[in-house]
Amino acid sequence: MNTRLLALAAASSAVLALAACGNNQEEAAAPAAPADGAATAPVAPADGPMVGGAAMSPTADIVTNASRASNLTTLVAALQTAGLADTLKGAGPYTVFAPDNAAFEKIPAAQREALMQPNMQNDLKRILSYHVVPGRLTAADLAAQAQSGGGSVELTTVAGGKLTARVGADGAVTLTDAKGGTARVTQGDVAQSNGVVHVIDTVVMPN
Numbered sequence: 001m002n003t004r005l006l007a008l009a010a011a012s013s014a015v016l017a018l019a020a021c022g023n024n025q026e027e028a029a030a031p032a033a034p035a036d037g038a039a040t041a042p043v044a045p046a047d048g049p050m051v052g053g054a055a056m057s058p059t060a061d062i063v064t065n066a067s068r069a070s071n072l073t074t075l076v077a078a079l080q081t082a083g084l085a086d087t088l089k090g091a092g093p094y095t096v097f098a099p100d101n102a103a104f105e106k107i108p109a110a111q112r113e114a115l116m117q118p119n120m121q122n123d124l125k126r127i128l129s130y131h132v133v134p135g136r137l138t139a140a141d142l143a144a145q146a147q148s149g150g151g152s153v154e155l156t157t158v159a160g161g162k163l164t165a166r167v168g169a170d171g172a173v174t175l176t177d178a179k180g181g182t183a184r185v186t187q188g189d190v191a192q193s194n195g196v197v198h199v200i201d202t203v204v205m206p207n
Helices: 002-029 064-066 072-080 101-105 110-116 118-129 140-146
Strands: 094-099 132-134 154-155 164-169 173-176 183-192 196-201
Touching: 064 072, 064 094, 064 183, 064 196, 072 094, 072 118, 094 183, 110 118, 118 173, 132 154, 140 154, 140 164, 140 173, 140 183
Parallel strands: 094 196
Antiparallel strands: 094 132, 154 164, 164 173, 173 183, 183 196
């Protein structure tokens, strides 16, 4: 009798051990649950072209994007000083010919520093507004208008001044200001949520 009881106990133990082993294998094979939110994380929107080492987002406004670009820091500071930053964060659309830092450095240092003073705010605003044209004008738009105009197109800025744009056979865009000075577009068609930016190598001047 004892022998029979011992055999039954051993068999029961073996069955329990096999069952436990099977359960462990199933648990090991089951995939780990994803971290909270991992399966439903939103996909980030695609970034636009690089300007000054930073990606320009087509869903961000002109000032927000310019603030990311290392080569547009002087422009952003000037916009803030002139009280135009909020305007260029608005709905627009605007076409902005954006002078880079090197463009501002072509202006004599004493004149640059004077323009950044509070008592020169109106003069600075007039100069910066001269770089802004109402509407969204891409390089292709400028080329088409220039072709229709016999090689050039006269643009009216938000300041009321005139800028003349010429587009070369290679697609290069050149601006001529009211004083006869010229600026070249070094990077065009940077899309913004409220317009388009063309980076230029010289500050253009109104009368």
